[in-house]
Every structure is written in structure tokens, then in C-alpha cells.
Amino acid sequence: xxxxxxxxxxxxxxxxxxxxxxxxxxxIGVIVFNVLxxxxxxxxxxxxxGTRLTATATNPALLTQSAAAAASGATADDVDxxxxxxxxxxxxxxxxxxEHSPGAPGLPAGLLAAHPPHDGLxxxxxxxRTGAFRLRLARDGGDWLIAxxxxxxxxxxxxxxxxxxxxxxxxxxxxxxxxxxxxxLRALAPVEQSRRRQLExxxxxxxxxxxxxxxxxxEADVALSSPRDAAQYRDALTRIQGESGRLRQLVxxxxxxxxxxxxxxxxxxxxxxxxxxxxxxxxRFRAVGPAVTADTGAGxxxxxxxxxxxxxxxxVLMDNACRYAGPDGQVRIGVRAQGNRVSLTVEDxxxxxxxxxxxxxxxxxxxxxxHGSGAGLGLAIGDSIVRSTxxxxxxxxxxxxxxxxxxxxxHAQPHRPSAPRFSASGVSxxxx
Numbered sequence: 001x002x003x004x005x006x007x008x009x010x011x012x013x014x015x016x017x018x019x020x021x022x023x024x025x026x027x028i029g030v031i032v033f034n035v036l037x038x039x040x041x042x043x044x045x046x047x048x049x050g051t052r053l054t055a056t057a058t059n060p061a062l063l064t065q066s067a068a069a070a071a072s073g074a075t076a077d078d079v080d081x082x083x084x085x086x087x088x089x090x091x092x093x094x095x096x097x098x099e100h101s102p103g104a105p106g107l108p109a110g111l112l113a114a115h116p117p118h119d120g121l122x123x124x125x126x127x128x129r130t131g132a133f134r135l136r137l138a139r140d141g142g143d144w145l146i147a148x149x150x151x152x153x154x155x156x157x158x159x160x161x162x163x164x165x166x167x168x169x170x171x172x173x174x175x176x177x178x179x180x181x182x183x184x185l186r187a188l189a190p191v192e193q194s195r196r197r198q199l200e201x202x203x204x205x206x207x208x209x210x211x212x213x214x215x216x217x218x219e220a221d222v223a224l225s226s227p228r229d230a231a232q233y234r235d236a237l238t239r240i241q242g243e244s245g246r247l248r249q250l251v252x253x254x255x256x257x258x259x260x261x262x263x264x265x266x267x268x269x270x271x272x273x274x275x276x277x278x279x280x281x282x283x284r285f286r287a288v289g290p291a292v293t294a295d296t297g298a299g300x301x302x303x304x305x306x307x308x309x310x311x312x313x314x315x316v317l318m319d320n321a322c323r324y325a326g327p328d329g330q331v332r333i334g335v336r337a338q339g340n341r342v343s344l345t346v347e348d349x350x351x352x353x354x355x356x357x358x359x360x361x362x363x364x365x366x367x368x369x370x371h372g373s374g375a376g377l378g379l380a381i382g383d384s385i386v387r388s389t390x391x392x393x394x395x396x397x398x399x400x401x402x403x404x405x406x407x408x409x410x411h412a413q414p415h416r417p418s419a420p421r422f423s424a425s426g427v428s429x430x431x432x
Contacts, residue, residue: 011184019177026172030165037161041154042134046122049136049147052086056145057138063088063145066102084153089146093117098143105130107146117144124151131155212247216240253377260384271412272307273300274335274344281314282333289327290348292318295334301342304412305389310344313385316378317346317405324350330400343408347398358395 056062087104091097095112105127115123122136132151137144223236275296282294303310314333321331325348334345353361362383386393391407398404 011181011188014184015177015180018180019173022176023169023173026169030169034158034161034165038154038158041157045134045149045151045154046136049086049122049134049149050120050138052088052147053136053138053145056088056147057140063090063099063101084150086147086149089148090140091144091146093142093144104148105133112144209247209250212243212250215243216247219243250377253381256381257377257384260381260388269304270307271302272305272310273302274310274342275299275301277307277310277314278333278335278344281311281318284315285318285322285331288322290322290325290329290331292322292331292333295332297335297337301335301337302412303342303389303409305409309385309389313382313407314344314346316382317344317407320378321346321348321350321402321405324348324402326350329402332398332400337411338408340411341408342411343394343406345404345406347400347404348402349398349400350402352397352401353395353403361395362393 052062087101089097089101089104089107090099091107091112093112095107095110097107108125108127111125115121115125117137119137119139122134124132124134127133127148130150132155133148134151135146135148137146139145219236219240223233228236278296279294282292286292318331318333322329325331329349331346331348334347336343336345362379383393385391386407389409391409394406394408396404396406
């Protein structure tokens with residue numbers, strides 16, 4: 001997908017905004033998660049220390065065992081506490097240590113004074129060179145039994161978690177930025193395409209409107225520049241009338257497309273007989289100049305679509321074919337049924353449509369050849385009708401020597417209660 005500078009900047013701004021929001025949420029989430037994780041570790045440590053105090057109160061001999069020996073005899077409930085040994089101290093109310101586990105670090109002076117003791121008290125304190133310890137107290141007669149466990153393992157785990165979060169954060173934000181950028185570019189692509197088409201349409205419409213207006217202005221200026229006879233005034237007014245008609249047709253086509261683009265009207269689908277339509281359209285265009293023939297079957301060939309839309313589509317195709325075929329050319333309109341699909345075909349003996357021009361054939365204000373005087377909106381209107389009615393285009397070369405335009409639809413079954421009807425509006429589209 002190629003991104004143009006026009007839609008890259010808004011998409012980048014949206015992606016940057018989304019990334020900033022995710023960054024804030026990520027930091028908040030990391031802080032909350034780390035706090036909850038630390039609280040969980042502390043709760044587990046307090047629970048384990050509580051079980052050790054209960055066990056020691058029941059079996060005072062554990063006080064003189066080494067922390068490693070006590071850990072080896074831990075129960076299944078103590079599996080979360082085997083990362084660090086638990087030391088025990090027996091302390092008098094005055095803060096004097098009377099007994100302790102072998103190898104236990106010394107308690108700081110004034111520990112009980114700094115933390116007024118009560119049964120079940122748990123807190124964290126620094127024990128000289130050994131670092132932070134989680135301590136929990138339990139009353140043992142007139143003394144206090146203290147169980148302690150180093151927090152070095154928990155601190156190491158917390159640091160590893162923080163490092164992982166810090167390293168993963170930038171990658172997550174980069175992925176979020178580029179993901180949002182891609183999504184934004186894809187979302188803005190139709191908007192940018194629509195804006196670009198609108199600008200092109202406005203520029204082309206201005207150019208097409210300027211031509212008849214310039215002709216009208218020039219004819220009026222010439223007619224008014226000096227006195228003339230009635231015949232000369234009539235010639236000037238005739239030319240002005242012709243340009244006014246072309247201008248009105250152009251404005252009507254532009255208005256139809258604008259209304260269709262802004263809010264396509266819901267089609268009032270009815271059974272339309274393409275055979276009847278093709279024959280009526282051929283009769284209508286026989287007076288234009290070329291030799292028009294209709295190649296249709298005998299029985300009705302039905303599709304489900306708005307009759308006036310299909311009539312306008314046929315008028316567009318026939319108008320183009322007659323214009324490019326010329327007064328001495330040939331135009332043929334036909335209807336064929338193949339399987340569950342039926343097709344409407346219009347072909348002519350004109351110059352045809354070059355293969356390289358066919359991809360842009362339905363662009364607005366695009367002309368396939370230099371022949372003809374249309375504004376290039378007819379096939380754009382026809383394409384809107386075909387797409388809205390579920391039809392399919394096929395553009396090729398006609399045996400007559402010119403272009404072959406085919407539109408196919410799904411065959412519609414006739415309704416039993418009423419006969420299919422077709423309303424011929426007599427509207428012909430502007431040339432492509």
C-alpha cells in the first residue's frame with residue numbers, strides 16, 4: 001500500500017496520539033501490576049512466617065535448629081517459602097535476644113521500640129549487612145517470638161520484572177505506533193481517494209462548464225458588437241441555444257452524480273423486460289443518423305431493477321454508439337440469455353476503444369477517443385447504475401469494427417400475478 005503525503009500526516013498524528021494513550025496506560029498498568037505483585041509476595045511471606053511461628057510455638061526445639069534444617073522439614077503448605085531460609089529469635093519485652101536460630105543475623109537495637117509489638121505484627125526492617133528482612137511477631141508467654149526471612153530474593157524478582165517491562169515497553173509502543181499508522185492509512189485511503197476525486201471532479205467540471213459559457217459569451221459579444229440583420233441574429237441565437245442545451249445536459253448529469261454519490265436513492269426494483277427496452281431504445285435512436293438494428297429474442301427477458309435506471313443506461317450506451325459511429329455508421333443493440341444471466345449489448349462501427357484506455361473508461365470526464373462532443377459523464381452515470389443494480393461490465397471489440405459494450409444481470413423469474421411492465425422515460429445520457 002502506497003501512502004501519499006496527503007494522508008500520511010493525519011494518519012501519523014492519529015498513530016502518535018494512540019501510542020501516547022497506550023504509553024500512559026502501559027505505565028499505569030505496570031505500576032499497578034508491580035504494586036499488586038509486591039503485595040502478593042509480601043502476603044505469601046507473611047503467611048509462611050506465620051506458619052513457622054505456629055510450628056515453633058508447638059515445638060520450641062525448632063528455635064535451635066538451623067534455618068536449612070527447618071526448611072528441609074517444611075510441609076507442603078510451605079512450598080512458596082523455600083527461596084530463602086527463615087530465622088527465629090526469642091526476644092524479651094526489653095528487646096534482649098535470649099535465643100535464636102544458628103546463623104541468624106543480629107536484630108537492630110530498639111527494634112521493638114520502633115515497632116510497638118502486638119501479636120501478628122508484620123513489618124520490613126533492615127538487619128545490619130544482610131539487607132531487608134520481613135519480620136513477624138507472635139507472643140510466647142511473656143516474651144516475643146520473631147520469625148524473619150530475607151527479602152533479597154523478592155527484590156531480585158521485582159528487578160527482573162521491572163527490567164522486562166522497561167525493555168518490552170518500547171517494542172510494544174513501536175508496534176502500536178506502526179500498527180495504528182497502517183490502520184490509519186487504510187482507513188484514510190478511501191477518504192483521500194474521495195477527496196482527490198472530488199478535486200479532480202471540480203477541476204474537470206470547471207473546465208467543461210467554461211467551454212459552453214465561453215461560447216455563449218463570445219456569440220453574444222459578436223452579435224452585439226455591431227448592427228446585424230435578422231438572419232445573423234438568428235444564427236447567433238441558434239448557436240447560443242445549442243450551447244445552452246449542452247450546458248444544461250452537463251449540469252443535469254453532474255447533479256445526478258452528486259445526488260447519487262451523497263445518498264444513492266433506494267432502487268424501486270421491478271421486473272424489466274430487456275427485449276422490450278432494447279426495441280424501444282432502437283426505435284428512439286433510429287432518427288439520430290446511423291443505421292440502428294435490434295437483435296433480440298422473441299420471448300421476454302427479465303431482470304429486477306428500476307426501469308428508469310435501466311432505460312437511462314441503455315440511452316447512455318446508444319447515445320455513445322451513435323455519436324462515435326457517425327451518420328453513416330452502424331449501431332446494434334442486442335439482448336442475450338446465458339444460463340442464469342441475461343445481457344444487454346450495444347456495439348457500433350466507430351473507432352473502438354483502445355485497450356490502454358479501458359481501465360479509465362468509467363472515470364468522470366474521461367473520453368475514450370477524441371471523436372464526439374460529450375462531456376465524459378455518460379459512462380460514469382452508467383457505471384453507477386450498473387454497480388447499484390448488481391450488473392457486470394464487459395468491454396470488447398465489435399465485429400462491426402467499433403466498441404462492444406455488454407452489461408449482464410442475474411435473470412429474474414417472471415411474477416405470476418402481474419405481467420412485467422417497462423416504463424420508457426425517453427432519457428438519453430451524455431456521451432462518454
